Amino acid sequence: MRPIIQLALDILEIDRGIQIAKEALEGGIDWIEAGTPLIKSEGMNAVRLLRNEFPESTLLADMKIADTGALEVEMAAKAGADIVMILGEADDSTIADAVQSAHKYGIRLMADLMNVGNPVARAKELENLGIDIINIHYGIDQQMTGKTPVDIVSKIAEVVSIPVAAAGGLDAENAAQVVKAGAGIIIIGGNIIRSDNVTEAASRIRESVDNLEVTTKATSSAHEQIITLFKEASTPNITDAMHRKGAMRNIHPIVSDVKMVGKAITVQTFEGDWAKTVEAIETAEKGDVIVIYNGSPDIAPWGGLASLSCINRGIAGVVIDGAVRDVDEIRNLKFPLFATNIVPNAGDPKGFGEINAEIRCGGQDVKPGDYIIGDDNGVVVVPKEKAYEIARRANEVRKTEMRLYDEIKRGSTLSEILKLKKWEKY
Template sequence: MQVALDLLESDRSVQIARESVEGGADWIEVGTPLIKSEGMDAIRHIREAFRDRTIVADMKIADTGAMEVEMAAKAGANIVVILGSVDDSTVLESVRAAKKYGVKIMADLISSSSPVPRSRELQELGVDYINVHAGIDQQMMGQDSLSIMKEVVREVSIPVAVAGGLDAESCAQAVLAGASIVIVGGNITRSADVAGSARAIRSSVDAPSQKESPDKSMNEEVRELLMSVSTPNISDAMHRKGAMQDIFSMMKGMKMVGTAVTVQTFKGDWAKAVEAIDVAKKGDVIVIYNGSRHVAPWGGLATLSCINKEISGVVIDGAVRDIDDISKMDLPVFATCNVPNAGEPKGFGEINAEIVCGNQTVKPGDYIVGDDNGVIVVPRERAYEIARRAKEVEKTEQRLFEEIRRGKTLSEIMKLKKWEKH
């Protein structure tokens, strides 16, 4: 069981590694981001803190194999990682240097176009371990390393590692499928309880069992992920984009996730807004552009109609009325403001056209997420990726909250002065 320290700071990495070892981790990986941030000193710090542990340096060597293996070996690594897709000359130089300095070579198949035949070639070139690895960006797009690993273990006789978003359940599956090494990163290192998370994975590795997971559609998985994170998490995952402006929750403490049924209306015209209820399906969110802070296209009767159809919520770029009635109903409603005035059902406008709501473009079928922080639009074509990335943001924040609770300030943990733009 190898824990991957893909952080930027050595001191945090050492602490997280200690907690991981307490939970049962065997090998400690100095991750590529940490090496890029701190250089060979990152390996030295981990070696100094863990004299009796196998240290893996995830150098992802792409050239100058002998030089970089020597660097990592002298800094204290036991295993040095090269890219499996590099030229054979680099693999051979890395293997020769490894023998000279008494370390082992692990070849990482990340982004390899032909991972199974390449694993055979790498074994023939003399590497000691094969790592079947779905990178973080690939994971966000739904790529899975387990299926490839199952093929690789049948093709090589050297130990095979697997990495890429593993948790306790997938680690158990990997072991049962023949993996010798399971590599876990964020599901340990980003946990508020690192030792507890490591312990859970240790148990699954030591006594693996096959659990039947219910099949979920992509839509179900996206909704589940988006319900589990906050709109700030999603905004961070989207590089601070997607948030509607000047639209707020009318009922605090209510969360909303659904696919958009869009409505373009004119000031105070509530006909198309109400007709959209008949178009919308269970789980949809009605998103209305009305453009008036003084006349409402929506009220209590429309809200009750939505509840009958099991609609997930309503978003209005404009006013809403009947807040006293709506507050007694179990439906999230987001709007610019609330007023007493209603408009007239004139019937102008359109349903399920591309609109602008809260200064954000919304297309029919886009995912709409709302909570007490506001409303965010997730383009449907990137919904799975963004939902996965938002979950990673949430994990990172959980760990930061825990470190702040232990007494440090956020700027101390993040080393903000070090990372200020020069």
């Protein structure tokens, strides 16, 4: 049978959800899911409106039922759902109650295995309890740490005879992988609903799962993946992903239209002393960013000769909590450099300070190895321990904004799209 593509409408606004579903149906998706955020935002009215708008489509309500199984199944069924989602870790009594209610109203139950300790064993138990579909699901926060359902699908498909669904960061590449592993239902959220061309994104996934076009990517290190992801996101995307944190204060780009991404080599020095700042060029490796605290906006510890030296060594850029000079030379070199001020005078190489000590630059703590991203908006620091997760989250922010841009181009305003008045704090 042809794999089923289920569209997860994990957004807050029902009118946006309806429009996205229309565009996705044109691209070849099969089932429509009222996602948990949509149901929490709009209630059962979201299910009713989707049913009225798409009377011929299979409609799933992702209720994530954990208790009162019969009551919540009844709510969703009466609102028009064909399938209702229940948590696989719910108590057996809740599962049994939900199954009985589903039979009463002639609908099906899908069990979500998110956070289940032993998903293979639990999948078999759920089948025996009367569940109709097993969903192997890694939630959004888990996806941001790199987890996908690909590896576990085949194990569960071997032990159950009911349909298996898979969800969690799937795209045109890994969707085909989970189909080959045994999943018959592919649940796609962000990679369709956050696209600026929903129909095209859905079509790519449709073609991939129908033709089982599994693309084997060349393996890359975690660092390489992080660099690639940060290059795709802007510094505003990254600060949004960090809950509006991480941005350096009063640090501005000296060269426009350049992007800087790399791991920090830190320099702590004193007013006008440029010895350690220049010595750091030999300490840094290709692709690193030199981050300097100099403490003075009036005396430059950096200039054109040091910038040229960085280019020869493959240094990705420099950030200075302090001043810079020779900016005409630096701009001609198109070297990524960020500083607090521009002055003509330099200090002297006295040799005070340290390389690769924890410093404070632009009001942010910076440790050696932290990721530094700079563009025309400014500079952001991402702790190395959280870099992969933040890079993934930043790209989800970027995708969301791409979709919003598309909707605004159609004539809406940002306030209208996001229903800002509805969500104002009372």
